[in-house]
Amino acid sequence: xxxxxxxxxxxxxxxGLACLALAVTANAQGGGNASADASGAAAGxxxxxxxxxxxEHINIEPGSSAGDIRPPEKKEAKAYDAFKAVPxxxxxxxxxxxxxxxxxxxxSELTRYVYPVLVVxxxxxxxxxxxxxxxxxxxxxxxxxxxxxxxxxxxxxxxYNATAANADEQLAKANDYGKKALEGVPTLxxxxxxxxxxxxxxxxxxxxxxxxGVGWCCCNRRNTRMRFRICRKRRR
Numbered sequence: 001x002x003x004x005x006x007x008x009x010x011x012x013x014x015x016g017l018a019c020l021a022l023a024v025t026a027n028a029q030g031g032g033n034a035s036a037d038a039s040g041a042a043a044g045x046x047x048x049x050x051x052x053x054x055x056e057h058i059n060i061e062p063g064s065s066a067g068d069i070r071p072p073e074k075k076e077a078k079a080y081d082a083f084k085a086v087p088x089x090x091x092x093x094x095x096x097x098x099x100x101x102x103x104x105x106x107x108s109e110l111t112r113y114v115y116p117v118l119v120v121x122x123x124x125x126x127x128x129x130x131x132x133x134x135x136x137x138x139x140x141x142x143x144x145x146x147x148x149x150x151x152x153x154x155x156x157x158x159x160y161n162a163t164a165a166n167a168d169e170q171l172a173k174a175n176d177y178g179k180k181a182l183e184g185v186p187t188l189x190x191x192x193x194x195x196x197x198x199x200x201x202x203x204x205x206x207x208x209x210x211x212x213g214v215g216w217c218c219c220n221r222r223n224t225r226m227r228f229r230i231c232r233k234r235r236r
Contacts, residue, residue, distance in 0.1 A: 072110055080110050091125040094118075112142045119148055123155055131155070146184040150206045153178030153213025160220045175217040181210035 072080065083097040098118045102111060115138035122131035135148055156174035161167060185206050190199040 091121045146181040149177040149181040150209035157216030178210040178213035
């Protein structure tokens with residue numbers, strides 16, 4: 001899988017979802033309505049640039065709200081800010097900063113915002129296996145991270161190799177992640193401080209990635225059947 005294909009897989013929707021984190025983080029740190037309004041405005045502006053990969057975002061989920069997040073301690077918040085400050089396209093440093101945060105604060109509620117970013121960075125960095133492992137840790141913290149499910153669906157479907165020993169398993173996982181993401185999108189709840197436009201775009205982006213993954217699964221299955229038929233005809 002080329003870096004160009006990687007970007008196509010993971011670029012969709014991450015900027016819009018990154019915007020949602022701004023509003024929730026502001027509220028979690030004690031910001032009032034002014035902070036939420038400012039975050040929402042920033043989200044609306046940032047959503048117009050949907051080209052940045054691996055930026056921070058909130059995993060919007062059923063019943064979630066800014067009030068569900070415990071305000072982080074000063075050292076914890078400082079470490080998280082250091083992680084956010086690393087450029088999203090500097091995958092190596094982003095990964096290092098993220099892993100450092102997780103090591104120092106493994107029980108932090110902010111881990112649910114770190115894991116998904118690391119998943120994307122590992123995939124972009126060419127370490128798909130590590131990305132998959134990190135995704136499983138993410139799902140332990142947030143079983144309803146539909147955005148990460150959509151990313152995995154596209155990644156596994158696009159890297160599918162019919163001759164690999166685990167080809168069938170990989171395709172099944174890609175299809176399952178994509179379908180779960182599509183089923184979960186309608187249950188998402190808009191966080192406080194996020195505009196309707198940004199929230200709608202975030203959901204649309206998740207759906208686009210998930211549908212892309214499921215679509216690639218169908219194509220891969222069809223191509224595999226065609227190759228099998230051709231091989232049988234040649235043997236005859």
